[in-house]
Amino acid sequence: MTESVSFGRPFVLQRDRDISGVAACVGNKCDRPALVKGMCSGHYQRERRTGDARLSVPVGTIERPKAPPCSVDSCDKPAHGRGWCGMHYRRWRVHGDPLREPAAAREGCSWEDGCDRPHFAKGHCHSHYQTLFKGRAYKLKYTYGxxxxxxxxxxxxxxxxxxxxxxxxxxxxxxxxxxxxxxxxxxxxxxxxxxxxxxxxxxxxxxxxxxxxxxxxxxxxxxxxxxxx
The missing domain is CATH 3.40.1800 (His-Me finger endonuclease fold)
Incomplete structure (x- = not known):
């Protein structure tokens, strides 16, 4: 004979709870219903994240601290990671140097015999880039040295x-x-x-x-x- 096992009452999601008649949050000027420890969900989550519910401050009114400016001179954008703004941080991730200039800022082709065409990629114009990195010369150099x-x-x-x-x-x-x-x-x-x-x-x-x-x-x-x- 198999015994029936009871796991208690089913779990009810927070949003499905009947909050009619529930006391208001103990926070100052907070008329939200108290759900946990006499606090509304907003003050309770604030306490969980920071350790201080700041009951005197209504939910949604705390200003986030302003990010410091980018550590690169002459850049006033807010810092994103490692003290750099998003642009300088991406340059560091891709090229290893946050001060590396983009391709558009590098002028001229660095072909050995001289070339006055505008820069396209990897220090060369479009024509010499195709010759070095997309054609037979690139395959010989890359594959066979x-x-x-x-x-x-x-x-x-x-x-x-x-x-x-x-x-x-x-x-x-x-x-x-x-x-x-x-x-x-x-x-x-x-x-x-x-x-x-x-x-x-x-x-x-x-x-x-x-x-x-x-x-x-x-x-x-x-x-x-x-x-x-």
Whole structure:
């Protein structure tokens, strides 16, 4: 036989309570109903937050303390965080420097050969920004650690052809690939010092599949010579 368990009367939300006939709050000039400790909800919450209900001050009339000005000279905006206003605080969060000027305030392009176009992003105009950070030059520098001139010099030094299969053009739809020693940099990116050669697609995949291990490559070559004998 199962015993019934009673959990007492159901919980009633504060807003659903019948407050008719309830005494008024003990606060000065406060006609709100007293709900907790003789205080209305406003004075009670004030006491919980600050430790002092300030019964002599009606609810909703306490002025919040005025925030001090931003600690950056010549900035009179109210402080938001770490003593800075919202703008300087965001600059610190993003760039690590609250005094960093926005892009619009930096004039001119910093291209090495000289450029009088207006600044767009990362110290360059729109054209040079696309060249450095969105095109082939950016990929070579970011992924392989070499420049466009470095790629061209390496390609010309190997006779402008794949040094493995001796093709002048990559087969099919493949392109030229920068091959680096995966024993130095195991991922897809290179430090730039371990770049070996410019290979066609199939040769790059084949050497990478064998881990750039000369012994494995030699055994594979001996196996093919034996099969063709």
């Amino acid at each position: 070499i420049t466009e001139d470095g790629w061209q010099q390496l390609f010309e030094a190997q006779g402008k052809r794949c040094p493995v299969c001796l093709r002048d053009e990559p087969p099919g739809d493949s392109t030229w690939h920068v091959h680096h020693d995966h024993r130095c940099c195991s991922g897809s990116r290179s430090c730039g010092k371990c770049v070996v050669a410019i290979l066609c697609g199939p040769c790059n995949v084949g050497m990478g599949g064998l881990g750039d291990d000369p012994e494995r490559l030699e055994r594979a070559a001996q196996l093919m010579r034996k099969a063709g004998a």
